[in-house]
Amino acid sequence: MEKVDTCDKNIKPPVGSVMADHAVLAHNNTYGPLPMFYVDKLVVCCDCGTEEIWTAEQQKWWYEVAKGNINSKAVKCRxxxxxxxxxxxxxxxxxxxxxxxxxxxxxx
Ligand SMILES: [Zn+2]
Structure with a gap:
């Protein structure tokens, strides 16, 4: 899987990526950059160490609908x-x- 900087404004979003909506991401009081788009990424479960693909759509849902914190790094597998x-x-x-x-x- 290719690593892309999802916060880089100059990068063309790769195929399969989902655009981020900054208006709904505003709830994240982060000083860091917000992602421009989401791409499928490999996450490691913080409980059992299982590697799982976190899809772009799931990320969008988690950050923008479920209002998940953009800075939270702890991820658990299904x-x-x-x-x-x-x-x-x-x-x-x-x-x-x-x-x-x-x-x-x-x-x-
Ligand atoms: Zn797990």
Missing amino acids: ACRKKDKKRKAIARKVHLDGIALKEKQKKT
């Missing part, structure tokens, strides 16, 4: 994100069960 979701769901259930139990105890 499998680890799924695991995290499950873990959070379980933690939430335990939390809610705890509240329900307390409510029950209050009444009796």
Whole structure:
């Protein structure tokens, strides 16, 4: 995979890249340059080390729709994100069960 500087205004966006919309990227209070476009890139999961392609479209969605921070470097692979979701769901259930139990105890 070719390395391109996505912040370079003078570079012609390569085939398969997606243009960035700076109007929606403004939420990133960054002093660094904003990307001109997104290209598929190889990311390494910070949890398990799996290498995964982060597509240009996914990046655009993450930065511009999900309002992800442009400076965040910690990336997790799909499998680890799924695991995290499950873990959070379980933690939430335990939390809610705890509240329900307390409510029950209050009444009796
Ligand atoms: Zn992972």
